[in-house]
Each structure stands twice: as structure tokens, then as C-alpha cells.
Amino acid sequence: MITRWVGLAVILLTLIGAVLPAFAQTDDALLGEWQLIAVGAVEDTAAVSPVGAVTLAFSADGQVSGSGACNQYTGTYTANAETTADVGTLTLSPLASTRRACTNEVRAALETMYFAAMETVSGYRIDDEFLLITYADGVLLFAPLDSLVGTRWALTSIPGAGITLAFGDDGRVSGFAGCNVYTGGYALDGSAITVSALAITAAACEPAFNFTAELAYTQALTNATAFDYEGETLILYTSTGEVLTFMAIDVLAGTAWALVTYGAETPVEGNPVTLLFDLEGRIGGEASCNRYGGAYVLEDDTLRFSGVFSTRRACLDQTLAAQETAYFAALGAAAGYQIDGDQLIIPYGDAGEQLVYRRAGA
Numbered sequence: 001m002i003t004r005w006v007g008l009a010v011i012l013l014t015l016i017g018a019v020l021p022a023f024a025q026t027d028d029a030l031l032g033e034w035q036l037i038a039v040g041a042v043e044d045t046a047a048v049s050p051v052g053a054v055t056l057a058f059s060a061d062g063q064v065s066g067s068g069a070c071n072q073y074t075g076t077y078t079a080n081a082e083t084t085a086d087v088g089t090l091t092l093s094p095l096a097s098t099r100r101a102c103t104n105e106v107r108a109a110l111e112t113m114y115f116a117a118m119e120t121v122s123g124y125r126i127d128d129e130f131l132l133i134t135y136a137d138g139v140l141l142f143a144p145l146d147s148l149v150g151t152r153w154a155l156t157s158i159p160g161a162g163i164t165l166a167f168g169d170d171g172r173v174s175g176f177a178g179c180n181v182y183t184g185g186y187a188l189d190g191s192a193i194t195v196s197a198l199a200i201t202a203a204a205c206e207p208a209f210n211f212t213a214e215l216a217y218t219q220a221l222t223n224a225t226a227f228d229y230e231g232e233t234l235i236l237y238t239s240t241g242e243v244l245t246f247m248a249i250d251v252l253a254g255t256a257w258a259l260v261t262y263g264a265e266t267p268v269e270g271n272p273v274t275l276l277f278d279l280e281g282r283i284g285g286e287a288s289c290n291r292y293g294g295a296y297v298l299e300d301d302t303l304r305f306s307g308v309f310s311t312r313r314a315c316l317d318q319t320l321a322a323q324e325t326a327y328f329a330a331l332g333a334a335a336g337y338q339i340d341g342d343q344l345i346i347p348y349g350d351a352g353e354q355l356v357y358r359r360a361g362a
């Protein structure tokens with residue numbers, strides 16, 4: 001789901017491109033608990049697993065266990081770190097799992113894919129603390145279970161604030177503080193965390209915006225000293241006694257974008273076209289003359305918009321009217337998405353057209 005396209009995808013594709021060069025590991029390197037963070041076919045890019053949804057644990061007695069997004073599973077494994085290709089071999093027994101129904105379609109599809117992949121596992125490699133497992137059709141990328149790298153969160157302990165937090169694989173945190181966008185550095189050491197001083201934009205916020213909540217959050221974040229998370233809940237503890245609670249979110253939730261090009265056209269200067277993703281699966285923004293809203297769904301690498309509506313203000317400028325019509329048609333034909341640095345790219349139509357956006361504040 002992420003993205004096939006953010007920092008974790010870069011890691012995954014780098015490893016794929018290397019086709020696992022010489023990097024011998026001892027079997028002990030597998031021991032411990034891991035969480036699935038990305039899935040990729042060798043001929044494809046990476047789709048990202050919801051944080052904590054799929055886990056994998058290796059024990060010293062040859063047992064393997066974990067969560068498959070909805071169900072728990074167990075089995076046995078054998079590993080050999082010394083091979084002629086300098087890549088560890090890994091073999092798993094058929095896995096036994098519970099039979100709990102997956103009511104969430106995304107998790108159900110993820111679990112089905114994961115269990116199918118685990119049936120054809122053949123090798124492994126550990127690089128920069130990431131575990132890469134090869135299977136018949138591609139690769140599974142895991143991070144240590146207590147790793148926050150590549151995860152994204154929405155603050156729940158300040159209701160309605162719309163605050164988000166992302167941990168990049170480049171040692172940077174970033175997010176939306178309710179009105180302004182912020183970024184800074186972070187470091188992890190076990191369950192300890194430090195966040196450097198934040199750089200934050202100075203946007204013109206709505207008059208009713210709660211600046212007190214934004215300031216309290218950013219100050220608390222820089223005072224963070226420890227973290228704990230399980231599944232889709234993250235808790236940060238600060239040196240001044242605050243407790244920040246977050247829920248896991250998808251890669252687009254809580255982000256804001258400005259349109260750069262649509263097809264071969266650029267928006268009329270002075271009439272920005274924007275796209276905002278909230279934390280409840282809704283979109284909104286400006287579309288030249290009118291404001292619009294709707295819903296969005298992410299499924300694997302697919303982005304779909306539905307129920308798009310707009311105000312009915314007349315576009316007296318024919319160029320703006322044509323631009324708005326083309327934009328709404330492109331949203332209706334969206335076929336996927338790609339995040340490349342500070343750009344969001346949404347393909348649409350049958351001729352390879354694209355909506356290209358720049359991240360707000362970038």
C-alpha cells in the first residue's frame with residue numbers, strides 16, 4: 001500500500017537490483033521478531049504492509065510463528081547462512097494457522113498473499129538491520145518488530161487535531177501539525193527515541209485553528225524519550241510527562257498536495273488546484289473555480305476516488321472551466337499512485353496521462 005514508492009521501496013528495489021550480492025550471515029541473525037514492511041515482485045516495485053499487521057518470529061529451537069494480518073500461524077524452519085551464492089537458504093514447513101475470518105478486505109488480501117509467498121520461501125539476507133526473504137515471485141522485506149522506520153501515524157490523544165507523524169528511512173521525522181508541515185531528525189536505541197529540533201512552515205491558518213494544540217504537540221514531540229507500540233497503536237513518552245498516542249495510517253492520510261501538471265498541461269497561474277487526504281478516507285481541495293470533496297480507497301498499489309462532489313460556482317473564465325472539467329475527469333479515471341520524494345503521481349486514462357502534484361510546504 002504505501003507506495004510503492006517511498007523510502008522503503010527504495011531500499012527494497014536497491015536490494016532487488018543487487019540480486020543479493022555476497023553477504024554471509026550466521027543463523028543467529030534470524031532470531032527474534034520481525035514485522036513485514038514491504039512486498040515486491042522482482043519485476044515490480046514495492047507495496048507496503050500496514051505497520052504491525054504481519055509479523056514473523058524465529059526461535060532458536062527451529063520454530064517460526066507470527067501474525068498473518070488476521071490469523072496467528074506456526075511452523076518450523078531450517079536456515080543455512082553459508083551457500084555458494086553467499087546468500088542464506090531458508091526453508092519453511094507448511095504453516096498451521098488459526099481460522100479467524102478477515103472482515104477487512106485489505107488485510108484479507110494481504111494475508112492470502114503472505115501465506116502463499118511463505119509456501120515458496122527459498123532464501124534470506126540481513127542488511128542494515130532489515131531482513132529480506134526471497135520467495136518464488138519476489139521478495140518480502142521485514143524490519144525488527146520494535147522498529148519505527150517507514151511507519152506513519154495519526155495523533156489520537158488530541159482529538160480532531162489532524163496531526164500526523166512519519167518516520168523516514170533517512171533518519172527524518174515529518175508530518176502535518178494541524179495547519180503547518182514539520183520535519184526534523186530522529187534516532188532510535190531499543191525503545192528509546194530522541195527527536196531533534198523541528199523545522200516548521202508558517203502557513204496562513206484558518207482563524208479558528210487551534211495553535212495551542214499545534215505548539216503543544218511539536219514541543220512534546222521534541223521532548224520524546226521512549227516509545228512503545230503494538231499492532232496499530234504507537235505511544236510516545238516525553239521527559240515532561242506527556243503521553244502521545246497514535247494510530248497507524250496509510251501513506252496518503254493526512255497529506256496535502258498542489259497540482260503541478262495534468263497531462264501535458266499546467267494549471268493556470270494564480271488558481272491553484274489542490275488535493276487533501278484526511279485521516280478518515282476523505283479527500284478535498286480546490287479545483288480552479290470550485291471546492292470539492294469525496295472519498296478515496298487504497299488497495300495495494302491502487303488508488304480510487306469515489307463520490308466526488310463540488311460547489312456550483314460558475315467558471316466565467318473558459319480556460320479555468322476547461323481545466324476544472326479535465327481535472328475532475330482525471331480524478332474519476334485514476335488508476336494508481338506513486339510517491340517520488342515530494343511528488344505524488346496519479347496515472348489516469350488510456351494514454352498514459354498523469355496528475356503530478358507537489359507536497360504542500362515542499
